[in-house]
Structures are given as C-alpha cells and as structure tokens.
Amino acid sequence: MSAPNTRNTENEVRTMTNMIQAAKDQVAALTQAAYEKAAAAGVLPAGAAVKATIEIPKDTAHGDYASSFAMAGARALHMAPRAIAQTIVDHLELEGSYFNKVEIAGPGFLNFTLGPKWYGEVLSTIETEGPSYGSGTEGGGKKVMVEFVSANPTGPMHMGNARGGVLGDTLANVLARDGWDTWKEFYVNDAGNQIAKFANSINARYMQLVLGEDSFPFPEDGYHGDDIKALAQAVYDAHGESWKDLPDQERLDKLAEYGLSVNIPKMETDLKKYGIVYDQWFLESSLHESGFVADTVALLTEKGWTYEKDGALWLNTTELLKQKYMAEGKSQEQVDKLDLKDDVLRRANGFYTYFAADIAYHRNKFEVRGFDKVINIWGADHHGHVARLQAALDGLGLDGSHRLVIVLMQLVNLLQDGKPVRMSKRTGKAIALHDLLDEISVDAARYYFNNRASSSPLDFDLDLAVRQDSENPVYYVQYAHARICSLLARMAESGAAVCPAEEVDAGVLTQPEELALVKSLAQYPEELHLAARDYDPSRINRYLTALAGDFHRFYNSCRCMVDDPCLQAARLKLADAARAVLANGLNLLGVTAPEKM
Numbered sequence: 001m002s003a004p005n006t007r008n009t010e011n012e013v014r015t016m017t018n019m020i021q022a023a024k025d026q027v028a029a030l031t032q033a034a035y036e037k038a039a040a041a042g043v044l045p046a047g048a049a050v051k052a053t054i055e056i057p058k059d060t061a062h063g064d065y066a067s068s069f070a071m072a073g074a075r076a077l078h079m080a081p082r083a084i085a086q087t088i089v090d091h092l093e094l095e096g097s098y099f100n101k102v103e104i105a106g107p108g109f110l111n112f113t114l115g116p117k118w119y120g121e122v123l124s125t126i127e128t129e130g131p132s133y134g135s136g137t138e139g140g141g142k143k144v145m146v147e148f149v150s151a152n153p154t155g156p157m158h159m160g161n162a163r164g165g166v167l168g169d170t171l172a173n174v175l176a177r178d179g180w181d182t183w184k185e186f187y188v189n190d191a192g193n194q195i196a197k198f199a200n201s202i203n204a205r206y207m208q209l210v211l212g213e214d215s216f217p218f219p220e221d222g223y224h225g226d227d228i229k230a231l232a233q234a235v236y237d238a239h240g241e242s243w244k245d246l247p248d249q250e251r252l253d254k255l256a257e258y259g260l261s262v263n264i265p266k267m268e269t270d271l272k273k274y275g276i277v278y279d280q281w282f283l284e285s286s287l288h289e290s291g292f293v294a295d296t297v298a299l300l301t302e303k304g305w306t307y308e309k310d311g312a313l314w315l316n317t318t319e320l321l322k323q324k325y326m327a328e329g330k331s332q333e334q335v336d337k338l339d340l341k342d343d344v345l346r347r348a349n350g351f352y353t354y355f356a357a358d359i360a361y362h363r364n365k366f367e368v369r370g371f372d373k374v375i376n377i378w379g380a381d382h383h384g385h386v387a388r389l390q391a392a393l394d395g396l397g398l399d400g401s402h403r404l405v406i407v408l409m410q411l412v413n414l415l416q417d418g419k420p421v422r423m424s425k426r427t428g429k430a431i432a433l434h435d436l437l438d439e440i441s442v443d444a445a446r447y448y449f450n451n452r453a454s455s456s457p458l459d460f461d462l463d464l465a466v467r468q469d470s471e472n473p474v475y476y477v478q479y480a481h482a483r484i485c486s487l488l489a490r491m492a493e494s495g496a497a498v499c500p501a502e503e504v505d506a507g508v509l510t511q512p513e514e515l516a517l518v519k520s521l522a523q524y525p526e527e528l529h530l531a532a533r534d535y536d537p538s539r540i541n542r543y544l545t546a547l548a549g550d551f552h553r554f555y556n557s558c559r560c561m562v563d564d565p566c567l568q569a570a571r572l573k574l575a576d577a578a579r580a581v582l583a584n585g586l587n588l589l590g591v592t593a594p595e596k597m
Contacts, residue, residue: 063111081108139180311348
C-alpha cells in the first residue's frame, strides 16, 4: 500500500468549510445583531462590548449551541441576565439562518437549535470538497519537517520503531491537511560509536568463522543478534578468508560499509511495506564529511557558548538552559534547584560527539533548508535531551525553544493470549517490524499503533488485531465503510442512486440517529485541526471509531429503502456522506477503506 500523498504548497492551501465553526460564528453574529437592534429600539443600552462564550451542550435537549451573552453582558447592560436573554430572543431574526429555534435556559443561556439549512450544508460541503473535506489553513503553507523512526541502522527495526513510524507518518499527513508544507525525513545514524560497535560485532563474527568461535573474542558491548551473524556469513561467502589479512581499520571500515549497504535498504523495504515513504533519508556521515559539524561547533564557540576542559571542548549547556528556563517564566530560585550539566562537543581525541552532530543536523534543517518548524518523534527515554537541544539551537540564534517540537512516545507492550510477548523468533531480541507484519495486516498495525496518544503506553493485543468483530477497532471502522458500500450497491440495483446534495431535502431528517450522524460528520474538520494543533493524530482514530458507531446506530434504526422518495434520497445521501468521511479519515491514517468484507 502506498502512503497518502500529503505534500502541499502555499498556492494549494484553500479555505475549507468547518460547519461547526460556521454555526458558532453565526450564533455570535445573530446575537450581536439582535443586541444592536434592541439597542436601536432603546430597550437595551447601546455601545456595550459583550464577550460571550459559545459552547456545544452535552445534552441536546438544551439545544445544539449555547451562548452566554446574557450573563456576560449583565454588568455592562445593568440588567438581569434572563431579562437580557428575553430581549435578545425578542429581537432575533432566524429566517435564512442555520437555526430554527432559540430558548432561554437556566440563569440566562441562549440555547440555539439547528435547522434543516445547517444539516443540508454539511452534506453539501462533504460532496463539494470531496477528498479535501476537513482540510484547514492553519499552517499557511509554512514548511514543516517531521523526522521519525531514525533507528540506528545496526539491526532490524522493532516495536518501538513501528509505533514511531505510524505516529510520525500520520502526523505529517494530518499537518499537510491543516495547511502545512510537509516533509518526511529519516535521519540515518551512520557515524559514531554505534557504527564502530556494529563493525566490531560483524568483525568478531567474521573472524570466528575464519579462526573458529573460541579463537576470537566477541566484544562485551557488541550486538548479539542473528542478523550480525548473517552479515558476517555473507562477507565470508563472498570473500572467504581474504579480509582477515587486511589492516584492522580497513577491515572494520569495509565491514561497516557492507553492513550498512544491507541494513539501510532492508529498513527502507520494511517501512515501504508498512506504508511509509520518506522524502529523504539524511545521512549523519554527510554532516561530518562536509565539515558542517565542525563549522557548527566553531559557530557556537564564536558566540561564546563553549570552553575547553581536560582537552575536550564543552558546550555551556548550563547557562543556555538557565536563559531558556528564565525566558519561559521560571524563577531564579526554581532554576537554581535544577541539576544542570554541560555537554562535551568534541572529545579530547578530536572526535565530535553525537550531540554535536545532532545540533549541526538541526541547524541544517532550519538554516540551510529553511524549515519553519521541525517535529521529531522520540522515545520517552530521550526526555532529558529535549531542552538541551532546544537550548543549543537558541544559542545559535535559531529559536529552537519555539521552532523545534519533540513528541515523546511511550513504550509498546505486545500481548498474545493475554501475556506479554518478549522474544522474536528470528533475532532472540525485541520483536522486529518485519516479524510483526508477518503476523498481522499493515492496516491493523497502522491503526493500532496510532490508537492512543503518544504520551500513553500502548498495549498491542495480537489476538484482537486479527479478530473480525466489533471488538477490533480497525475492523469496526472498515466494516462500517464496507457496509455502506454494500448498501449503496443494493440500492443502485433497485434504481435508487445517490442524488446530488442540492436535490436532497435535509428537512426530512428528523430522527435522533440521523441528526447525530450529520453532527458527527460535521465534527471531522475540527478533529483534524485539533490533531494537528496538539500533534496527536490518535484523535483521528477515536473520531473514526465514534463515527462508525454513529453510522451503525443510524443503519439499525433508519431504513434507507422506504416508500417516501424524499426521505429515501436524504438517507442515501447521508449514508454516502458517511462513507466519504470514513474513507477520508482512513486514508489519512494510511489504512485501506474496503468496499467488501
């Protein structure tokens, strides 16, 4: 399955319709107009600036939208709230609006009840905007990079990478739909200590093949997986014992190069199978080879943020963090209590640290490639690194505290038969992504790994993921889509096709299940916007599950094949709108929307 096309530029950003917001805006406009009319008639004081809130009551018996205008204006208007509310109601003009009724409740709430015009426009908007329905303009075409997974290329990707992969991919999709120009990137850590360890591990297994297992020690901190043995065997099969006689460093360099040439394409293949395609795989080694790491460290030195000690070059992280925290509103006393430490940028042996490379990489993102915002998906164990990196970028004048967003992701617990699954059949270590995708579908994996907010640990139940019933959330949502497709196909066979929205009378939709489904459909643009704002694409999962439930209740309570042609047309249109929005949301998640199940 290919990933959804999410790229959009500033010229392609369009103003889309949010019918929830449109209704709120109209409540405010109608109320203000009624106030001004009452003031002109002399029954309310003129010139008052009333800041009212407009909420959606939990109980629809209290209307669909509630305005606090009367309570908020009581002091300025020198009148009891209920008297203000009654005056507003007396001067309201609802004709041609989204509302057919306004009632006064409690201390003076103005409760507005939606009418057919609004319900009809929801259906019309979904039809008109098509696959773009729900899109927003918040991003304004600004450039945002989402960097995710970025696993060390020293072994197979595991369950944590699986969660980070779908989280980052879906978040990028959501941001694109909210008006950002998105870019998906994988940062390949192909330099530094972990690559040296990788090379030494392959080298030990290779030399054991040549000299015998007991004749060459395996490094204590080496990688023990079967994948390392397989790489060593492949080198031995291709070159025999000839690499044994190479100078040690040359042999290590060749083994590292070979291992990366095998592992990186494997990672790319696994992620493509998972529905993830990156705009760029960025090599850490390129930063070192181009001198950009050294240049970045020199720039920090030039700005006065480094010092030398014990032969190493240090970043004055402590002072950078103090300035960052003080700017965020912490007191001097609070800052003084923090256990702040400085960071090494260049070791005494002349090698730059991973932190130095990370600072350079993010400088490249902002300064060289011009991203307005950068979002990284990291494991929760990287929590302590967040503020340090932001502060270092602040020191470079790049405003990392505001432009760099880190989404921290909690662990995944894999369950089968109600018990934790800890071992992989192939590697003897953490469950690998390719092993997981042998057990369950890509759809199930993508839906499940995005089913909870990144800040919450995730229990992934393998047994539930393959069940075909309503307990399985991805099946539940996909079944709703397939059910609608089957319904529409049956109705078409009987001569009842879906009509254009302009030919549908939404006024005949009066059942609670019908109205609830339309309101649910109208909520999608707001959910998409909030998912982008909060960097929480799991909102889309929760929305789709709720929408599927609203459709199933509508389907079970409201027959579409009825004698009344007007009612039949309206219900068919409503079902088709639900199908479109379900497909829209599933596509955003990178999950298929099947027509049959």
